[in-house]
Amino acid sequence: MLALLLAAPASAASFWPVTPQTPQARSITFLFWIVIAVSGVILFGVLGALVLFIIRYRARPGAAEPRPIYGNMRLELWWTAIPFVLLVGVYAFMVGEVRSETTIASNALDITVIGHQWWWEYRYPDNVVAANELHVPVGRQVRLTLQSADVVHTFWVPDLAGKEQTIPGQNNIWTFTAEKAGDYDGACSEYCGTQHGWMRLKVIADQPADFDRWLAAQRQPLASLPSSDSDAVKLFNDNACGGCHTVNGMSNGRVAPDLTHIGSRTTIGAGVLANTPENMTRWMANPQEFKPGSLMPNFHFTQEQARQMAALLEDLK
Amino acid sequence: MAAVAAPLAGQPEVVWPRGLLKWIVTVDHKRIGIMYIATSVFFFAVGGIESLLIRTQLAVPQNDFLGPQAYNQVFTLHGVTMIFFVVMPWLFGFANFLLPLMIGARDVAYPRLNAFSYWMLVSSGVFLYYSLLGGGGPDAGWYAYAPLTEHSFATSNGDSYYALALILSGIGTIATAINFLVTVIHHRAPGMTYNRLPVFVWMMIVTSILTLFALPSLTGDLLMMLVDRLFNAHFFDPGGGGIPIMWQHIFWVFGHPEVYIMALPAFGFISEIVPVFSRKPIFGYSFIVGSGVAIGFLSFGVWAHHMFAAGMTPLQDLVFSASSMAIAIPTGVKIFTWLATLYGGAIRFRTPMLFALGFIAMFLIGGLSGVTLAVVPIDWQVNGSYYLVAHFHYVLFGGTAFGIFAAWYYWFPKMSGRMMYEGLGKAHFWLMFIGFNLTFFPQHLLGIQGMPRRVYTYPAGLGWDNSNLVSTVGAYILGLSVIVFLLNLVRSIRSGVPAGDNPWEAWTLEWSTSSPPPDYNFAVIPTVTSRRPLWDIAHPEDPDWQHEHEL
Numbered sequence: 001m002l003a004l005l006l007a008a009p010a011s012a013a014s015f016w017p018v019t020p021q022t023p024q025a026r027s028i029t030f031l032f033w034i035v036i037a038v039s040g041v042i043l044f045g046v047l048g049a050l051v052l053f054i055i056r057y058r059a060r061p062g063a064a065e066p067r068p069i070y071g072n073m074r075l076e077l078w079w080t081a082i083p084f085v086l087l088v089g090v091y092a093f094m095v096g097e098v099r100s101e102t103t104i105a106s107n108a109l110d111i112t113v114i115g116h117q118w119w120w121e122y123r124y125p126d127n128v129v130a131a132n133e134l135h136v137p138v139g140r141q142v143r144l145t146l147q148s149a150d151v152v153h154t155f156w157v158p159d160l161a162g163k164e165q166t167i168p169g170q171n172n173i174w175t176f177t178a179e180k181a182g183d184y185d186g187a188c189s190e191y192c193g194t195q196h197g198w199m200r201l202k203v204i205a206d207q208p209a210d211f212d213r214w215l216a217a218q219r220q221p222l223a224s225l226p227s228s229d230s231d232a233v234k235l236f237n238d239n240a241c242g243g244c245h246t247v248n249g250m251s252n253g254r255v256a257p258d259l260t261h262i263g264s265r266t267t268i269g270a271g272v273l274a275n276t277p278e279n280m281t282r283w284m285a286n287p288q289e290f291k292p293g294s295l296m297p298n299f300h301f302t303q304e305q306a307r308q309m310a311a312l313l314e315d316l317k
Numbered sequence: 318m319a320a321v322a323a324p325l326a327g328q329p330e331v332v333w334p335r336g337l338l339k340w341i342v343t344v345d346h347k348r349i350g351i352m353y354i355a356t357s358v359f360f361f362a363v364g365g366i367e368s369l370l371i372r373t374q375l376a377v378p379q380n381d382f383l384g385p386q387a388y389n390q391v392f393t394l395h396g397v398t399m400i401f402f403v404v405m406p407w408l409f410g411f412a413n414f415l416l417p418l419m420i421g422a423r424d425v426a427y428p429r430l431n432a433f434s435y436w437m438l439v440s441s442g443v444f445l446y447y448s449l450l451g452g453g454g455p456d457a458g459w460y461a462y463a464p465l466t467e468h469s470f471a472t473s474n475g476d477s478y479y480a481l482a483l484i485l486s487g488i489g490t491i492a493t494a495i496n497f498l499v500t501v502i503h504h505r506a507p508g509m510t511y512n513r514l515p516v517f518v519w520m521m522i523v524t525s526i527l528t529l530f531a532l533p534s535l536t537g538d539l540l541m542m543l544v545d546r547l548f549n550a551h552f553f554d555p556g557g558g559g560i561p562i563m564w565q566h567i568f569w570v571f572g573h574p575e576v577y578i579m580a581l582p583a584f585g586f587i588s589e590i591v592p593v594f595s596r597k598p599i600f601g602y603s604f605i606v607g608s609g610v611a612i613g614f615l616s617f618g619v620w621a622h623h624m625f626a627a628g629m630t631p632l633q634d635l636v637f638s639a640s641s642m643a644i645a646i647p648t649g650v651k652i653f654t655w656l657a658t659l660y661g662g663a664i665r666f667r668t669p670m671l672f673a674l675g676f677i678a679m680f681l682i683g684g685l686s687g688v689t690l691a692v693v694p695i696d697w698q699v700n701g702s703y704y705l706v707a708h709f710h711y712v713l714f715g716g717t718a719f720g721i722f723a724a725w726y727y728w729f730p731k732m733s734g735r736m737m738y739e740g741l742g743k744a745h746f747w748l749m750f751i752g753f754n755l756t757f758f759p760q761h762l763l764g765i766q767g768m769p770r771r772v773y774t775y776p777a778g779l780g781w782d783n784s785n786l787v788s789t790v791g792a793y794i795l796g797l798s799v800i801v802f803l804l805n806l807v808r809s810i811r812s813g814v815p816a817g818d819n820p821w822e823a824w825t826l827e828w829s830t831s832s833p834p835p836d837y838n839f840a841v842i843p844t845v846t847s848r849r850p851l852w853d854i855a856h857p858e859d860p861d862w863q864h865e866h867e868l
Contacts, residue, residue, distance in 0.1 A: 025698075027694060028697065031695055032698070035688065035689050035692055036689070039685040039689065042649075046656065046681055047678060050656060050678060053660055054674065059665045063663055066596050066597055066662050066663045067661065068597055068598050069598075070602070070867035071600050075601075076650065076654075079650060079653040083645060084646055087643075094692050095635060097694050098634065151465040151561075152463075152465065154701055156701070156767070158698065158765075161697070162696075163698070164626050164697070165627050167627065167628065168561055169555030169560070170561075172627075186767070187767070187769050189701035189702060190462070190626075190701055191389075191457075191462070191770070193389075195385060196385075196389075196773075197385060197772035197773040197774050292386070293384075293385050293386060
């Protein structure tokens, strides 16, 4: 068993592969190690006794029936009481950690997270709307209000905090405090229909100055609207893209991700493709090829049209 | 007591149905039990093939072996099949066969109701799988969280078939629970007091009570979902004032006792098998029974630990965390008690015992990871991930399924009159033990690394590739172990060594009659004097009843 525990996973070198980056995630890791330590003692104690008894008490040919033992009250009480005490200890640790993980500072940044089939919408103060990539400032706690536009989803970024469901008709609150700039991978972890698999997300923690710059840029309407008689804008309008997607100054659909600054994001389709001009062209040519069942239909663009659309979108920074 | 198996002299000649008809029209608890078990084996093969489809799809990142629509139906069917059409009927099948024999009865209290329950299971299975011909299988997962099952999100009829199938099988299961309870209350042989019931019978009492009170909650939930889907009600539709989270609460009020419905009978198997192969009585009978009863009570007060991430208040989370942790205490008592039964024994390593020992080790791991999930913040991290998938497979496969195979090798001689082949049985055990751990242990790590459950594919480069591949290899080894089992089964039915009445030198009443038992079970209803009636006969110098006061 021990060999199995050590040999099975290729990643045994780093048993705790999540690298907690916030006080909230570190608190979870701390509790996990406590419980693993207590459980480990019990696990190897019991398995050790099991193996020992298997070797020591195997039947020997011709031996008489062993002496019956019907029970022992004192032993029963001990192995009821000891786990009880251990559990009370773990519980006491936990109460403090739950409190610290759910406490929210009054200066926390409020962001509304809305789960959609199958992407994430983020609404910042001052009507800044983003999708799939959540920018947060380093050093300032965020207070996420989790909502859902359709079914139950779960917002989960393992390195930053645990997870919380987004439930339609309900506001759930979640929090973390990023301490180090960087990108953190996450995903929806409640099964939510066909494309649950590609409902990934990313949290990008920026230094406060970078974050303010990002927020200011997002708040701006587009520096220059694409010329309304370009082929791409005609395509955009003829195919009613704006019915679902917002591009500030061009359209205000709210069913699908806001595209006003799509060119500045790192992924397409909630993580299914890296955001490059080539990938955007492939995505435009047939999104169903990469995210089958997604609510983004295939518009059967020609290669040239797909390239024009991609160029338009990549310009929306 | 050996004489009780002799056929009744001068029994009037009756024309009984023959061949297949004999099975279809039967109301005999032993035949119904065997039909339950055969049905479970069939669905085990189906659910097993589904699990191989799942593991094949996940073997490598960005695989396109199954598309998302197909994958989602396959994992839903896998879960529903394994829970409602494999584990439950397999356990209830054993209980059907064993319960009357163990308490010295001729049949269950309501034999025709018993047959009704079985045929409800069959019709329910037909309903569930007919969905594949009727426009698409259910694809909302086995716990089918609202509002994903509302008509606007689940447009095929699959989820309606799912609801209908589980309502039907639920009616049958509830009837069986009543049947078992009345049988134990009214049909015990003289001298078979509650204090002398085999531990398995006690576990079936608790299981039946859990079934009786938990299953109606599921039925109610499913009815509301069906009314929503078919007649546009709004129980779970927030647009019409419905409350989606109500589904979760009502579902888990059923769903957590359900876990123990699937675990307690297996605890019963282990508590019968470990003593016989250690050649000692069970250590602390009243504690092993009492801990089972305690688990039964507690199991109704822990349901919301499935919902720590659903936005309850910290206080609510902490209350359900406390009750969930409390279950670890009686569960620990059971494990320590089995260990103490091994202590000082003369252990015979026959196939049933190998599976029983495998059960103890694997269930221990599942139980401990269960404690980590009862700790609210840890649950926030790993709930909904592959860690959870690993946890409940250690409980339900490493635990219950190993228990079922222990029971299979142990009672197959009583059911068929023939022994299972020992060499193939041991090969089956070792392949299953290795395959199981290779499949599910790496999934703990995948969950900790951030892999959500129920994703049909995953990106490369997140460090998940190796563990997923190992898991898939393990699943194929598991598949191989099941093939070895089926080969052994066919060979043993054809040419297994005749078993005799009591091949394991066991002590409970079912071993006092012939193998297989006659229709009437016992020619003369035995009179019971202790917890181990056959021990008393073999050891008149030190009968068990002299020790009944010692726990």
